[in-house]
Structures are given as C-alpha cells and as structure tokens.
Amino acid sequence: MGRPDGPRDPIAGPDTPEAPFPLKLRGPVIKGFGRGSKELGIPTANIPLTQLSPPDLPSGIYYGWCTLDTRSAVSQTPTPSAPEPSSNHAVADLAYPKSTTAGLNTNTDTAVYPTVLSIGYNPYYKNQQRSVEIHMLHHFEHDFYGAMLSLVILGFIRPEYDYVSKEALVEDIREDIRVAQRSLEREAYGRWRGDAWLHGGGGEGNGVSSNMGWGSAGQKDGVVVSQMID
Numbered sequence: 269m270g271r272p273d274g275p276r277d278p279i280a281g282p283d284t285p286e287a288p289f290p291l292k293l294r295g296p297v298i299k300g301f302g303r304g305s306k307e308l309g310i311p312t313a314n315i316p317l318t319q320l321s322p323p324d325l326p327s328g329i330y331y332g333w334c335t336l337d338t339r340s341a342v343s344q345t346p347t348p349s350a351p352e353p354s355s356n357h358a359v360a361d362l363a364y365p366k367s368t369t370a371g372l373n374t375n376t377d378t379a380v381y382p383t384v385l386s387i388g389y390n391p392y393y394k395n396q397q398r399s400v401e402i403h404m405l406h407h408f409e410h411d412f413y414g415a416m417l418s419l420v421i422l423g424f425i426r427p428e429y430d431y432v433s434k435e436a437l438v439e440d441i442r443e444d445i446r447v448a449q450r451s452l453e454r455e456a457y458g459r460w461r462g463d464a465w466l467h468g469g470g471g472e473g474n475g476v477s478s479n480m481g482w483g484s485a486g487q488k489d490g491v492v493v494s495q496m497i498d
C-alpha cells in the first residue's frame with residue numbers, strides 16, 4: 269500500500285493506553301540488513317521475531333518506552349577490522365530527550381528511552397520475513413549488538429507503506445518520531461517509564477495493566493530515567 273496523501277495526525281492514540289496495549293517485549297539486539305543507518309541514516313535495533321507477542325500483532329508503526337541491559341553487549345572497542353559503527357545522519361538534527369546517564373559507557377545503562385518501532389515486512393524493501401525494528405530517540409556513541417532490550421509498546425501510529433523514494437520514507441519516519449515524542453509526553457503514557465518490565469522484572473503478561481509502576485520522570489530506587497524535552 270502506498271502512502272496516502274494529506275497531513276498526518278500530530279498525536280496517535282487515546283489519552284490513556286487502551287487494549288491491546290501495553291505490550292511487553294524483550295530480546296537481544298541482533299543484526300538486520302544494515303540498511304537502517306547506511307541507507308536511511310536512521311539506525312534500528314532489531315530483536316528476534318520470536319519475541320513478538322502476540323505473534324499475529326498487525327504490522328505497522330508503534331511507539332513506547334525501552335531500556336537496554338548492556339551487560340551482554342558485544343564490545344565496541346575500535347580496531348582496524350571492526351565494522352563501521354551505525355550512523356544516524358538523517359536524524360542527527362532532531363532534539364532528542366536528554367538522558368541523564370552515562371549511556372553505554374557503563375554496564376548498567378538504566379535510562380528509559382522513548383521509542384518508535386516498525387513491525388512488518390518493510391514494503392519499500394520488499395522483505396520476505398517480518399522484522400521488529402526499534403529506533404530509540406537517543407543519539408548513542410556506540411552500537412549495542414547483543415544487549416538485552418526491554419520494550420513496553422503503548423500505541424499504534426500507522427500501517428507500514430511503500431514509498432516512491434528513500435527520501436519520502438525517511439521524511440515519514442522523522443514524522444513518526446515527532447508523533448511518538450508528543451504522544452509519550454501525555455501523563456498516562458509517561459507513567460509507564462517506571463514499569464518493572466523495563467527494569468529487568470517479569471511482567472504479568474501482555475495486555476495486563478495492573479503494574480503502573482512508580483510514576484513519572486525522575487529518580488527512584490537508583491534508577492535514572494530519561495527526561496522528555498520541555
């Protein structure tokens with residue numbers, strides 16, 4: 269399906285997350301096709317499709333919060349034979365929320381990142397397999413393949429489309445990022461930053477919203493969370 273003409277909604281979803289959200293996923297960051305940063309300038313961390321729950325979740329673009337447990341990340345020590353780190357040239361100008369942690373320089377990166385993700389076949393690239401591709405709204409200095417990524421998905425933005433050009437796809441992803449930022453700034457969405465799932469805990473299962481965590485941005489039990497931009 270090609271992208272419909274016309275302006276897009278600035279915010280996605282109701283004022284409070286509704287079923288089937290929240291959906292909770294966790295998995296190791298694996299290699300994709302390497303197009304995200306090289307071709308588009310928007311790196312996307314892939315997790316195995318087997319982690320998608322429910323497995324028949326409709327394809328499309330979603331938003332939520334995620335964290336990284338970098339203890340299992342592959343070392344990023346630069347060597348002559350090391351691959352080029354990912355590039356974010358198509359989003360480097362975007363004002364992402366400031367994270368108050370040292371990020372990936374430590375083994376315990378406890379920041380909570382606003383996130384936009386694509387689940388599907390990437391019709392522009394005509395992939396044969398579905399994939400789960402997560403762009404975190406943060407400018408990282410290092411790649412983090414192998415890290416364990418925990419994600420709480422809170423809303424749906426749009427279906428995935430085919431595009432007339434790479435530039436048109438990039439422009440829509442940039443708009444997805446803005447929509448996700450605005451959508452997550454709402455109080456009932458911000459609250460989910462504190463959910464135990466994001467901090468290594470187990471969940472009560474997808475779609476169960478009984479654990480609303482401990483609230484909004486700030487610090488709790490030594491866990492530092494990202495701050496949204498004012």
Ligand SMILES: Cc1cc2nc3c(=O)[nH]c(=O)nc-3n(C[C@H](O)[C@H](O)[C@H](O)COP(=O)(O)O)c2cc1C
Nearest residue numbers: 300301302303304312386390391392403428429444
């Ligand atoms: C927010 C977001 C929206 C996306 N929307 C589409 C889309 O509508 N159509 C599409 O073909 N690919 C879409 N993509 C997927 C990109 O094509 C994909 O991230 C890229 O192919 C990189 O894949 P790789 O990580 O396997 O290299 C989207 C990705 C993101 C992060």
Ligand SMILES: Nc1ncnc2c1ncn2[C@@H]1O[C@H](COP(=O)(O)OP(=O)(O)O)[C@@H](O)[C@H]1O
Nearest residue numbers: 299300301302304305311312313354404411412
């Ligand atoms: N903001 C970010 N969001 C997601 N991944 C990022 C980000 N910044 C750097 N990365 C790194 O870039 C990698 C993705 O780059 P990409 O070119 O899409 O390759 P691949 O196709 O292997 O996923 C991620 O696995 C991660 O290690």
